[in-house]
Every structure is written in structure tokens, then in C-alpha cells.
Amino acid sequence: MFDGRRVLPGRPSVLVTDGRIVAIGNLEPEGVPVHDGRGRTLLPGLIDSHVHTFEGSRADALRFGVTTELEMFGDPAKLADARRRRKSLQQTRESDLWSAGNGVTVPGGHPLGTDWEFPRVQPDTDLDAYVRDRIAEGSDFIKLVYEPGNPPDRPLPSLTAEQVRATIAATHRRRRLAVAHVEKLRLWVDTVRFGADGIVHAPYDAVAGDADVVVLKRSGALVVPTLSVVDWGAGAKSLLADPRVTDWLSGTQTYLLDQEPPDRPDRPDFLGIASANVRRFHAAGVPILAGTDAPVRANVSGASLFTELEHLVRAGLSPSEALTAATAAPAEAFRLLDRGRVAVGRRADLVLVDGDPTHDITAVRAIRTIWKNGHAVDRTPTD
Template identity: 65%
Template sequence: MNRGASRRHVLSLAGVAAIASVGAGVPAPVVIRDVRIFDGERVRGRGSVLMQDGRIAAVGEVPSSARHQVYDGGGRTLLPGLIDCHVHSFEGSRADALRFGVTTELDMFNDPSLLPEARRQRRSTAATRQADLWSAGVGVTVPGGHPLRPEWDFPRVESGTDIERFVADRIAEGSDYVKVILENGGPPPRPALPTLTPGQVRRTIAAAHRHRRRAVVHAEKLGLALSAVRAGADGLVHAFWDTVAGAAEIAGIRRAGAFVVPTLSVVDWGIGAKELLADGRVTPWLSPTQQYLLRQEPQDRPGRPDFLGIGSANVGLLHAAGVPVLAGTDTPIRANANGVSMLAEVAHLVRAGLGPPAALAAATSAPARAFGLTDRGRIAPGLRADLVLVDGDPTTDITDLRAIKAIWKNGHLVDRTPPEE
């Protein structure tokens, strides 16, 4: 996680505006008319969506009313707000995310002091300048293990640590789920790293489940991933890219009921970033921080395995076997930026074998279902009015997702003006 990014860039966003408002910050009922509706799972055809009091009030046929403010969708495509299932948040990053239609972020390792305010925001339907945030808080790792952040002091599991107490402390800090780091380093020239023992992994996952929290695991190698799901992990937050899995191994993950967040963008060696920087539908909305991050050149490693090719092959096999695949970016690692890199990630998922509708579901309804986010991820009455309107039809051409025309967060229209340096 690039905590230095917040030191280099202290950003602000101009604001969030509603089309019209009544009372204190409550938008008037708004109808988005004549849109192709992708409801998070399937295309419903053309219709209208009514938003009221921060939530979706009706979908399909919406009777006209003098009280409604009308937004003409012009035959464009309306989707649920996107959910990025693997980020590391820093100052300004959640505003960057919202400006590209990512209305919810799931943080996978961060300062727990962020959590109380994040929880308050996501319970509200008031106008906001930021994506909503869920977080693991501090992940479960060992001294000298991944992540190697000597400048950041946080609790780690040692040989004599009471695992039950350790997990209880994370829950008390506000962790929404527990992240377990199973990483032994390599391949060369990366050094070998100490990591959790199999017993510590099992006890951590069991403790998380006793506290009614999901347990997700960082495991980038097939053997470690299999060990994690056998220990009861609810999900893997990276694909494994050391080798292509066999049929029996894929079937084992499917039987375990785990989901996978591949984060292909973090191993694409800047391919997705270069595509985004060359796309005129994207560049006008980038903040200075997003531009800086996308322009990073990952350090070349001679003899480096084809992580993207191997990971993509595994994603295709997992999807074909029925393993839930969720979209996540691991921003701001390796030429990735909050919000905008989701547009590259879903394209990677399509190339890996998910059709465009499945890739869009991986960024909307599938994460909501996997993480128990019951008020978002689909376009349906009663759910939060987090919506993205795009030109074209991303259910047939996934790159049309880059042509964003409007975003609503809690029923409020988002000002997409990027901040200045």
C-alpha cells in the first residue's frame, strides 16, 4: 500500500450536487428515463429508474409526476455503482474512486483509525464526495513478513500470540472482515519471507468465523491458496500466478465455496494503465494523483514469469467451474489508481474468459453477495441509489464502461471535475 501517495498529493474534490433538492441535502425524486438497464445480473431492456430519498424507488415503468426531476438517459446503459474488492485507501483516493463510478471500496489492509468514520458514512444516504469504504483494518501477518513496511508499526502474530485475542482486537478496532496474509516470498529475486503456520491460519479463520466475520486470504501461489481454502477461507484476494491449476485443484476450490478476487491489474506490468492513459474517454477526468500512479513503470525483472498469462488462465478455469470471481485492483500498487483501474480490471476479466455481463456482475452484484452488502450492487427497489450511466453498451463491449456520462451516489449527482494539484 503506497502510503506515500497521500503525502505527495493532498487532494480535494469540488463537491457533489443533486439535480434538485428538498429539505436539508435530500434530493428530490429523480427519474432516469429511456435507459438500457443492466441490473447487476442481467440486462432488463429499456426502461426508467426512479430515485427517492437516496434509494431506488422503482425500476421499469415509472409513471410521470410533476414532482419528478427527469434525466434523459438517451438510450444509454445504466448500471449499479461499481464495487472494487481490493484497494488500499489513502487521503483523496475515495474521491478519485467515486469520480470513475466506483461507489464502494473494500480495503484489504489499512490504518484502523479510518474505520469509525467510514462506517458512519456508509450508513448515511446524504451527499458525499467519496466512495463508501469497508475494511479489514490491520491484516494478520508475522514479524518480518509481508507487507514489509518498517515505517508503519502495527500488531503482528508471533509464536506465542493468542490468536483468539488477536482477532478479537481487530474486530474491536472495527474490522469488517479479517485478512490473513499467507505469503512466503519469491520467485527470485524476491527474498523468501516468514509467514503464518498452517495452524495459525486455521485458528485465525476459525476465530473470525466465531466473531461472524468473513476471512479472506492473500495467497499468490497455488499451494498456499489450496491450503487457505482447506482451512476454511471464505475468499482469496489474489489469483495464484505461479502455475496453471489442474482440474482437481480447481474443483477443490469450488467445493470449498470460496470466491476469488484475481487483481490481474496488479500483475499486468502497466498494460491496463497504458490503455487508460491513451483513452480520451478517461483522461479528462483523471486527478493528478491518478495520473501519477498510472504512469509508474513497474521495475523490470529478467526471467520474470508471465504472471498475467498464468493468472488469466486460472481465472478462466475458476469461472468455468462456477467459482465466484470478483473484480478488484489492489490499488495503488504497480501502475494502478483508485477508481479508474477498475475499468482496466473488468477488461482483463473479459479477456480471461468472463463475458462482459459476467465481468460487470463481478464488479457489482457478485461482490455485494460475497461480502454481505445487502443494500447495493444491483438496480432494484429499496436498494441504495448508487448508479452509473455510460454511453454505448458495456454488456457487449466492455470498454464502453469508460464512457461515463453521469454518476449518482445516494441519489445525488456526482461532480466529476477532477481536483487540481
């Protein structure tokens, strides 16, 4: 049993009542269903710390053991229902959702092509009022975009440094977390200096120097590397070749995983650079959280978290540390205090897998049973 931080000694059992864990130990309860876990590992429900949801994606996530998702930009119209559902212990076929709702960005800036209109920051926008309005419409935390000049062939406008500072300050006045979309190292370090609580991509244009790592470590900011976004489809190909995964994919997931990123033979080694940064950050003790940025660039809710965990292990995390990055660490960082651990009093979001992913991280693909709120999840794919 991996409790989110460590493997518990012996072969303890978990007793679940009314959707919560009520006891852990050498239990022999009478009158309740018993599930045989011999040769398997019990994990907390997984948490993906960077997604963008759409109709059906939360069901796709849950079928692969991702019981909670943190959305880094999304339509606020769905947030009231998401908040109601995540408080419930009733049976469900969807992951629970926390969301930034509308992010903080400028006209013409990232992201492009959203299917809903939302207010964007103008030069004279009162950012304190802007942040207040985002929280009023349901944002659980604030996500801002600081990415001038990206992509290179179509430079995008962005918030100014002063607007980034003001957004973070306004967020902190309301005791919420401020996280940022930043991909380039120079801006990345600046955003950490400005007080961001986390950056939801690892820089992939340059490897951080010692001084950069010191700034990050001292800030206490977390990092969601999203290495799956820069692996250029390698993770998707791996999933599509694995029957432990393909048998449970929806048509939507298969379609998205099958999308080939555009051929760019002269592109830098984005994955190598970003992974080197993760290795440096992790060695310095920076909190690393697992996130996929699904459905961006051949990533999907649920299954792509497996490849993200594998990327984290290749970047220097142990398998147990990678599992923590998808369980206890995001629960603590985002104050989700009823989940992320196998512990008495926690919500019974649990995943049973064949083998031992604390030694072989790929074993997390071999899901035997998922429980959400103490109820077994039907893994039949739907569209």
C-alpha cells in the first residue's frame, strides 16, 4: 500500500464506509465486501495538476484512475456544478474538478481559439477588480499568462511585468494561489521573483543555472513540468501500443492520441532541456507536481498521466516520488485536504494496480480496480 508519501509496512487493509476510509491495519471486518489485493498495489486516486476539460474528458480521466483534475484555463459556466459534485460522496462517472476558470491574459494573447468569450486584460484594467471577478464567478485559483513573443513565427501579445506583479498581489490579498503559464527561462525566473506560487510548465528553451535554481528554491514555488507536451508524440505512441491502455480508451482519446505533432526536424530538444530542468529543480527540493496539459498536443485526460509519470522518473524522480507528484503533493499544494492520501478520514478515491509501481512506474498502467467515493468505477469506454 502506497499512502501518497510512502509504502506502508506489512500488508495492511483499508476499510471504507460511506465513501471514506475509516480504518487501516490488520483488519478482518465481517459483513462487508472484501477485495483481494495480493500481488497488487493500492494507491490514492491520481491527481492531474494541469488539464483543460471538455464534454466527456472527466469520464475519460476517471477510467484511468485520475480521480481529481486541476484545470488551468476553462469555461467558468461549469464551475458551480463542479463544486457541488466534488463535495458529494455519491457514485459518479467523472473526476472531481478544481479550476482557474478564465485565466488572466490580453486580447490576442495565449490561449487562442477558445470556444467561449471571456474578459481580457486591457492596459487600463483594474487588476484587483479583475481578480475579484474571477473568484466571484468560481475560480478556485488564478492562472495568468506571461509569454510575450511566443510562438516565434507569430508573436503574441502578453501581460506586462507590472500586470503580472499586480495580478499576483491581488490574488494573494484574497488568499488564493497564483500560478502562471510561462515557458521561457528568463520570464520563468522573473515570474517566480514576482511571487507566483507555481509555474505550470518547465522551461524548455534553456537549462536553468545555479542562480536560477536558488531563486526558485527560495521562493517556495511549485512546478508542474508538463513534459508530455514537449515529447512530440512519443508518449502518445507508447500508450497506443499498450493493451493495458488501449482496451479502455474512448474513441475521443484514441483520436487525440493519434494526432501527429507537426514535423519540425530543426526544432531543439525541448524534452531534453525541460527534463534537465526538472532534474535540477527536484535535486534542489523544489515541489514537483504531475500534469499533462491534456488535450494539448496528443495528450488525453487520464491515460497521458501515465507517460508524464514515466517522464518524471526519467528526469530523476524515483517511482515513489513520481507517484507522490500525482497524489499527496498536489493535494497539499492546492489544499485539497480530503484526498491525495490513503489515510483515515480521507475520501475513498483509490486505485488498485497489478505489480508494484513504486519500483516500476509503468505498473500504474495495469489498473485492476478504481474506486471513486468508495464506489467501484465502471471502466467501459464511452463517447
